[in-house]
Amino acid sequence: MVLAAGLGTRMRPLTNDRPKALVEVAGATLIDHMLGRLADAGVETAVVNVHAFADRLEAHLKTRAGAPAIVISDERGELLETGGGLRKARPLLGEDPVFVANIDSVWTEDGAPAIDSLARAWDPERMDVCLLLARLDRTLGFDGAGDFFMAEDGALTFRGAASSAPYAYMGVHICRPDIVDDGPDGAFSLATIWRELAPRGRVHGVVMDGFWMHVGDPGARDEAEAKLAEARGK
Template sequence: MKAMILAAGYGKRMRPLTDHTPKPLLQAGGKALIEYHIEKLRDAGIDSLVINTGWLGDRLAATLGDGRRFGIPILYSHEGTPLETAGGIRRALPLLGDAPFVLVNGDIWTDYDLSRLVADRPDPVHLVLADNPDHHPGGDFHLTEGGRVRDNGEPRLTYAGMGRFDPALFAEMPDGEAKLAPLLRAAMADDAVSGEHHPGQWWDIGTPERLDELDRLLARP
């Protein structure tokens, strides 16, 4: 099974840290954020990775290489100008193939067990949802007791930037910029999205202050 790590964004809210460093290469606990994902996906049984690049993408490829030092092959989907999440996935489909793949945002940190996304699932989309952080108190979606994800309903949880996707969801899209949320909502309307709640550690590294806080957490013995 393949996985894709989203790493093409500008990281504007992280400036000046991202003026010369792509956001996924920012470090916490002595390691780049994206390296935690690479190692966890490898240990979860993923065969190979696709990383999309945009802002300072050459630095990502130069730092991570072909994946040999991590023990997992890495391929790159170079976008130039970032295409948003769905557009980036659509551009990377030739590298991802026809089988379901795991998707992880490159600018998060979590203790979620990614091997749970490798297991076979019947739905085209399976999302991991987290407790709403202070900076996003309203959440994104509702998770039913039966494990279905809905656009409407209470209580609401936050999409954690992790999931399992069938590439057919993106195959009919034109190549170009496109957001993921409209596709997810359309799939939810067709009852095609399952989900699970991860109650453990989950960090959306959207500001330098959050990066510093995570760094302090990971530095603790």
């Protein structure tokens, strides 16, 4: 599932006439960057939720050729956040584990492909969620103090009251889709569920080898373009 229903308020004025998913970085829209990564990982079908400028986003997605095939989860009536969006899409997702991806992340691959590493780390016997993480010194556009500590077995602990943590969630994870079945009606965040699962050791992570760029505002978009141009020039 690709989470593309956000309002993109921090990205204005670039989102005055389009959804954040259609903001371009280095010649490709954010959603095409993500769909391309998922296609490279072998994903055949992607559920995409839509809200702001939904007609424009759907029209763009219809122009895409090749994998993944696109299925729309329509959130025009109500913006549901990450958890509510996943819950609304449940009939489209089935019961098997799914990738869930934000559209404001781009990255370089410096070793093992990031999504492949995530898939290899997935173990449903030990975890309900597995998050793809970035080291803070290999990020651009992320202004937080880190999100997680990681145990030797990959189990994650939220930063909590600590001044910093070494890893940031970079916007892609695998989960059992039924973790949202008991969530509240309407809008809610997936992080709420993760905070319930983490003390039980059911939230794990894997650290990506590449360099992550969080494209959250126009300045971050420009920085990401420069970083991608530098990487391609090597």
